[in-house]
Every structure is written in C-alpha cells, then in structure tokens.
Amino acid sequence: MSALAAAVRPAVRALTGPVGSLRGVRTEAPNAVLTFDDGPDPVGTEQVLGALAERKATATFFVLVDRAERYRTLLAEVAAEGHEIALHGIDHRRLTSMPMSEVRNRTAEGKARLEDLTGTPVRWFRPPYGSQTPATWLAVRRCRLEPVVWGPTAWDWTDRPVAEMAALAMRTMKRGSVLLAHDGFAVDPDVVSDLPEPSFDRGELARAVIDGLTERGLSGVSLGEALRHGRPDRWAWFRR
Secondary structure (H helix, E strand, O other): OOHHHHHHHHHHHHHHHHHOEEEEEEEOOOEEEEEEEEEOOOOHHHHHHHHHHHHOOOOEEEEEHHHHHHOHHHHHHHHHOOOEEEEEEOOOOOHHHOOHHHHHHHHHHHHHHHHHHHOOOOOEEOOHHHOEOHHHHHHHHHOOOEEEOOOOEOOOOOOOOHHHHHHHHHOOOOOOEEEEEEOOOOOOOOOOOOOOOOOOOHHHHHHHHHHHHHHOOOEEEOHHHHHOOEEEEEEOOOEO
16 A cells, blocks of 8 residues: 555545445454354354354354244354344345335335344344445435445355465455355345355355464454444445
C-alpha cells in the first residue's frame, strides 16, 4: 500500500462508515472471526462442528432459513455448542435482482422465521453472494439487521485441495479479520448453474485454517465474541 493510500484510508472509512457493512473488527485481542455460510447441511455442518469442537473455536453460522427449518435438530446443535446463528436469507436468491419491497419483505420474514426457530434475536445478515446495492443495504437495515461481509476467504465453493484453500484463507488473515467459509453449498435457485458441489471434507479445511491461526498466535471466534473485545470496522460494500 502506498503512503498516500494509507493516509487516505482512515478518511474513507470515516465517510463510508454510516452506510458501511461490517467487514472486520478493530481489536487488540488476538482474535479472528470464523463465519460459515449456506447451512445447515447434514454433512458439511457436522464436519465443521467437529473441527470447531476439537480446536475449541467458535464461529458465526449464516444460515438459510429453508434449510434451517428442514434440519431443526442440526440448527439446535449449532446453538447448543456455543456458536452464533445469523441470517443468510430464506434461500440463496440474489437480492439485487428483486424489487426493494420484496427484499425488505423477504428479509423481515427470514429474520422472524429464524428467531422463531432459535428463540433468540438475530443480529447479523450476510447477503447471498455478498451482492448488495445502497437500496438493498437500506432495506436490510430497516429490518434491524446489520449487514456483514468479509475480508479473507477460503474460496471453498470450488473443489480444490484443502491445503490450497487454507493457504488462500490465510494469505491476508490478521487480527480482527472476518473469514468467509462455508458449511454447505447453495446457488441461486432462479439461475441455471453448472457449478458442481465440492466434495472435500469441510471439517478438514476448518482444522487447517484454525491451525494456521494458532501459528500466528490467533484464536478463531464468533463475531459476537470478537466484538466483546473490539468494535466494528465498516466499509461501503456495494456490488451486483
């Protein structure tokens, strides 16, 4: 990063913060945030839960409500093991393709249904594909949800060797980073996709990432846990 970019960056954050999405945590604690999308899934979620338990880590799970209602026992297991449950949508439809009234109605409905399942308030929302415009961002905020995006990612919606995905995840990982990973696989049901579902062990990837964090003196925690020792770092994030 150039000296000019480094000097300008705080001013950009200050200006965009009010319309920003949470992308990291400003913290002095040795924590990085683990997040998993697209579950619950009978195979992937169980694999990830096993890895988190073994490594004594916590995470935030951004769930799809249709799947959460189908796998209620698994959703309850996620909560019982001390992890945080957040909203990813009713399904994996891209919000930027919808009228704003539909975005708001679907988001409010998804929040209500998920809170009915968990019996606890839902605080966070991650738009499918990370796709949002200023209008969809505002619709989500009006549902009393905070949009959450990410920094590093494991690129685990593709079928690559686990070591390669773990290296990609760790490439920019640092204190306060929010990692995007997945415990399931989902696509927009309205769009034809030939992307095959990955077959690797998601628990193996979670272990590799957590071990990488340990090597850097960091712990993997949920977003809520990280914010107990820090504050949100928000950036304007708008993309189709």
